[in-house]
Amino acid sequence: MSPRKSTRALEQTLRAALQPVNPGADFYERVMARLEATVAERDDGVGPLESAPPLAVLATRHSARTALPRWAPVALAALVLAGAGALRWHHEVLAHQRASVAREQLLQALRVASASLDTVRGALTLQSTQCADHSAAHALTNSTRRTSCDSNPFL
Secondary structure, three states: OOHHHHHHHHHHHHHHHOOOOOOOOOHHHHHHHHHHHHHHHOOOOOOOHHHOOHHHHHHOOOOHHHHOOOOHHHHHHHHHHHHHHHHHHHHHHHHHHHHHHHHHHHHHHHHHHHHHHHHHHHHHHHHHHHHHHHHHHHHHHOOOOOOOOOOOOOO
């Protein structure tokens, strides 16, 4: 059997099964009798059947306690726990982001400080070289004059 023939057979079977069926002339009377029996079985009663719409009668058949499934409190607890977990995870992500920003700022500050120290070291090295040259020249001339190199405690 080809797929096309099996599809046609399925469609024909469905059409035959889903043909409209006439419920009969007494359908309304049967439904109303069943509703009256339901109202009569209730302890608190709803009153005359004519004063309440049929859907309201059916809706009052179940109490509010039976309207919720038994697993609803468990689902609610699981939802609360999942929400708390998601909130905690969000706080962890924010803390990690703040730590990363602080780390980057610290590294930038260390780079600036290192560059400043390199500049000072270069200046001291230059002054040390100039003073060494000056000391050599001073020794040759035997001058007693004091210079800035003589008073520099870092050299």
